[in-house]
Amino acid sequence: MSEPLPLPPPGDLAIQPLFPVALGQLQLRPDPLDLALQLQALHELRGEASSNPDPGCAWTGDLNGVWQLQKHPVFAGLIAELLVHVRHYLQQLGFDLSQVALHVQRCWPVLSEADQVVGRHHHPNAHLSAVYYLSGDGSGDCGCLRFWPQRQLNELVPGMAVGHGGPLAATPWSASFVDLAPRAGLLVLFPSCLDHAVLPNVSSEELRASISLDLVLTAAAQLEQPAEYLAPHPSQWHAV
Numbered sequence: 352m353s354e355p356l357p358l359p360p361p362g363d364l365a366i367q368p369l370f371p372v373a374l375g376q377l378q379l380r381p382d383p384l385d386l387a388l389q390l391q392a393l394h395e396l397r398g399e400a401s402s403n404p405d406p407g408c409a410w411t412g413d414l415n416g417v418w419q420l421q422k423h424p425v426f427a428g429l430i431a432e433l434l435v436h437v438r439h440y441l442q443q444l445g446f447d448l449s450q451v452a453l454h455v456q457r458c459w460p461v462l463s464e465a466d467q468v469v470g471r472h473h474h475p476n477a478h479l480s481a482v483y484y485l486s487g488d489g490s491g492d493c494g495c496l497r498f499w500p501q502r503q504l505n506e507l508v509p510g511m512a513v514g515h516g517g518p519l520a521a522t523p524w525s526a527s528f529v530d531l532a533p534r535a536g537l538l539v540l541f542p543s544c545l546d547h548a549v550l551p552n553v554s555s556e557e558l559r560a561s562i563s564l565d566l567v568l569t570a571a572a573q574l575e576q577p578a579e580y581l582a583p584h585p586s587q588w589h590a591v
Contacts (some may be wrong), residue, residue, distance in 0.1 A: 352537065353415075358560035360464070360567050371544065372498075372500075372541065372545060373440075373443075373444055373540075373541075373542070374470040374498070374531075374539070374540070374541050375436075375440045375443075375538075375539065375540030375541070376434070376531075376536045376537065376539055377389060377436050377537070378534065378537050378538075379432075379526075379538060380410055380492070380535055380536055381485075381535060381536045382503045384537065386485060387430070388425055389425055389426065389429070389485055389490065389500070389558060390485055390494060390524045390558075391562055392423065392425040393462060393560060395434070395484070396417050396460065396462075397410055397412075397415075397462055397538070398414065402464075403415070404559070405465060406467075407466065407467060407468060407471070407557070408468065408469065409461055409462060409464070409467040409468065409469050409549060409552075410461070410462045410463075410467075410468060411460075411461050411469070411546040411563075412458060412459035412460040412461070413457055413459040413563075415547075416515055417459055417460060418457045418458065418459045419457070419458060420460060420531075420562060421455050421457055421564075422445070422457045426458075426520050426562070429483070429562075430455070430458060430558070430562075430564070431444065432529045433481065433483055433538055434453070436456070436538055436540075437453065437540060437564075437566065438453065438479060440479075440540045441453070441479075441568075447523075447573040448575060449452070449571065450570065450571055450578065451527060451568050451569070451570065451571055451581065452569050452570065452571050452572060452584055453567075453568060454565055454566065454567045454568075454569065455564060455566060456476065456565045456567050456579050457476075457477075457562055457564070457565040458530065458562065458563070458565075459561070459562070460560070460561070460562055460563075461549070461561050461562075461563055462559070462560055463493070463494055463549060463552045463558070463559035463560075464552060464558060464559075465552050465553070465565065466551050466552060466553070467494075467552055467559075468548065468549055468550060468551050468552075469492070469501070469548055469549035470548055471497075471547070471548040472521040472542035472546065472547070472548065473543060473544055473545060473546045473547065474544075474565050475543070475544070476543075477543040477564060477565035477566060477567055478518075478542070478543055478566060478568050479540065479541075479542065479543055479565075479568070480540070480541055480542070480545075480563065480564065480565055480566070480568075481538065481539065481540050481541075481563070481564040481566065482496065482538075482539045482561050482562070482563050482564075483537070483538050483539075483564075484531065484533040484534060484535055484536065484539075485535060485536045485556075485560040485561060485562065486535050486557055486558060486559055486560045486561075487532065487533030487534045487535055487557075487559065488535075488557075489532050489534040489549045490532060490533060490535075491532035491533070491550075491554075492552075492553050492554040492557070493532065493533060493552045493557045493559040494533065494550045494551060494552040494553075494555045495530040495532050495533070495550045495556075496531045496533065496539065496540070496547060496548075496549060496557045497528050497529070497530050497531075497547060497548050497549070497553075498528060498530075498531070498545055498546070498547050499527070499528050499545075499546040499547070500526075500528075501544070501545070501546070503525065504525070505524045506519060506525050510528070511525070512525045512527045513520050513527060514527070515516040518574060532549070533559065533561065535559045540578075543565060568581065568582075569581065569582045569583065569584050569585065570582065570583050570584050571584060572586050572587075
């Protein structure tokens with residue numbers, strides 16, 4: 352049984368955040384030579400393409416046959432390192448890793464030239480998503496990652512958080528979205544159901560380069576009786 356919320360001091364109105372989204376961030380220090388080889392490999396994988404296919408949309412490998420980057424010799428070691436941190440994230444959420452199996456479902460690059468974006472979406476096919484940045488200086492010029500809440504409970508009147516001169520001022524309690532600036536070596540983890548997008552790359556000189564992962568949780572292979580709501584391990588599935 353969890354502990355109840357603490358009572359506020361007499362006479363004070365206390366506002367507390369409830370049910371937070373677990374956004375994971377870890378700043379790694381990529382080796383400059385490895386980074387150069389990875390960027391070169393991404394350029395080769397993209398080839399002559401520059402968008403997806405609308406000129407305003409970033410090139411994404413998952414729609415161009417490049418969706419198993421974890422098997423590529425240039426990226427295999429990097430992805431293996433990232434998955435170690437993914438497991439630490441799951442442990443902090445409270446998962447018993449002896450009872451669950453983690454699967455890489457897709458792993459693909461995203462390359463965004465000047466003024467290109469990735470539209471608002473989420474990943475209903477996965478449970479956990481990750482982004483690792485190969486470029487960016489933390490300014491956000493090459494295109495922030497924007498997150499939207501699934502529901503705006505604190506706006507009280509639906510639609511008030513949109514603004515347009517309404518009576519609800521912008522505060523952390525009614526924010527319509529949160530932006531995260533890319534930085535080379537930054538790993539970001541978030542629930543796949545969370546709506547997100549990539550804002551325009553307003554840098555005329557820097558290519559926005561990142562690697563995305565979609566991950567799925569199932570029961571561990573050795574479990575004869577999976578936990579409720581957790582899919583059995585794929586080795587126990589029956590293809591029809």
